[in-house]
Amino acid sequence: MRRVVRVMVDAAALLAIAVFLVLSVVPEIATPVADATGSETPRALDSIRVHILERGTEETGAFNLVTAIYLGYRAYDTLGETIVLLLAVSGIVYLVGAKR
Amino acid sequence: MRKTDIIDVIARKLSPYILLFGFYLVAFGHRTPGGGFQGGVVMASGIILLALGRDPTVAMTAFPPAKLSIAEAASYILLLALGVAGVAVGGYFLENVLPPGFAVPRVGFVFALNIVIGIKVGAGVSLIALHLFREESG
Numbered sequence: 206m207r208r209v210v211r212v213m214v215d216a217a218a219l220l221a222i223a224v225f226l227v228l229s230v231v232p233e234i235a236t237p238v239a240d241a242t243g244s245e246t247p248r249a250l251d252s253i254r255v256h257i258l259e260r261g262t263e264e265t266g267a268f269n270l271v272t273a274i275y276l277g278y279r280a281y282d283t284l285g286e287t288i289v290l291l292l293a294v295s296g297i298v299y300l301v302g303a304k305r
Numbered sequence: 306m307r308k309t310d311i312i313d314v315i316a317r318k319l320s321p322y323i324l325l326f327g328f329y330l331v332a333f334g335h336r337t338p339g340g341g342f343q344g345g346v347v348m349a350s351g352i353i354l355l356a357l358g359r360d361p362t363v364a365m366t367a368f369p370p371a372k373l374s375i376a377e378a379a380s381y382i383l384l385l386a387l388g389v390a391g392v393a394v395g396g397y398f399l400e401n402v403l404p405p406g407f408a409v410p411r412v413g414f415v416f417a418l419n420i421v422i423g424i425k426v427g428a429g430v431s432l433i434a435l436h437l438f439r440e441e442s443g
Contacts (some may be wrong), residue, residue, distance in 0.1 A: 210371055213378035220385050228398060265401060266412030267335040275340070276415045280399040283418075284388065286342070287425055291381060294429045302370070302436045 214295065221288050308358075316358020323351035331423035335412050341419040345426025352431040361438040370435055373428045380425040387417060 257278070261270050265277025275283060330344030356364035391400030401414045 210374045210378070213375060213382070217378040217381045220382065224385060224388075265415060266403075266410060267415045268412075269335055269337065271338070272335050272340055272415060272419075276335075276418050277401065280388070280418060283341075283422065284384065284399065287381065287384065287422060290426060290429045291377070294377065294432050297433045297436050298374075301439075 217291065218295065221291065224284075312358050316354050320351045320355040320358075323354060324348055327351060327423070327427065331419055332416075334419040334423075335415045341422025342426050344419075345423040345428075346430055348423070348427035349430035349434065352427075353434045356435060356438050361435065365435055365439065368431060368435070370432055373432045373435070377425055377428040377432060380421045380428070384418070384421045384425065387414075387421065 257270065257274065261273040261277070262268055265273040267273040267277060327344045327346075327348030327350075330339035330347055331341055332344075334340035334344065352364055352368055355367065387402075388399040390402050392398055394400070394402050396402075401411060403409055403411045403414050405411055
């Protein structure tokens with residue numbers, strides 16, 4: 206049981222490092238910005254806002270536009286947040302969880 | 306430290322409903338306010354209430370830390386697998402792999418991400434709290 210836990214947590218941490226290495230070396234597969242900057246509107250921020258308001262639900266499928274942004278367009282940020290939490294958990298387990 | 310019966314009873318009766326509300330937030334994250342992170346933290350707060358209102362050992366027998374660790378690591382690996390699936394299909398990392406007009410609606414990808422993140426955050430936050438409480442209770 207303990208060995209299984211250790212192997213799985215090790216695998217998760219190594220995968221986290223590997224994913225970020227690969228994504229930083231190969232920028233083509235990292236999540237791109239929503240392709241609204243190419244439209245005719247001169248101001249990019251306005252066009253992104255209009256794009257998300259008009260086509261966000263259609264492109265991601267989520268009725269909730271907040272969810273459409275943070276899991277549809279910006280899921281990469283959420284992945285980073287979960288990695289922060291994973292590192293916090295492993296730090297806590299390393300510091301106070303080993304004694305038994 | 307003495308505890309009154311009121312705290313004991315309320316913690317025991319309220320924590321399952323808090324867990325259920327956390328699952329609701331995770332499962333309806335694509336329609337209503339909520340989502341994986343928020344629902345996961347609400348689930349963890351149910352476990353923390355159980356540990357504080359009753360006893361950390363009670364919460365630890367109901368939610369063993371070893372199994373919470375497995376849930377955390379497995380859901381993280383699943384999240385990465387969902388992300389790599391976008392690359393495998395031919396798009397970019399974490400792209401929505403469900404095409405429009407498929408049998409599964411397109412929101413299914415967001416739903417799956419919400420579920421996986423909810424399990425991961427709930428297990429992680431409650432794991433942190435349970436470890437800290439165990440040290441304090443000696």
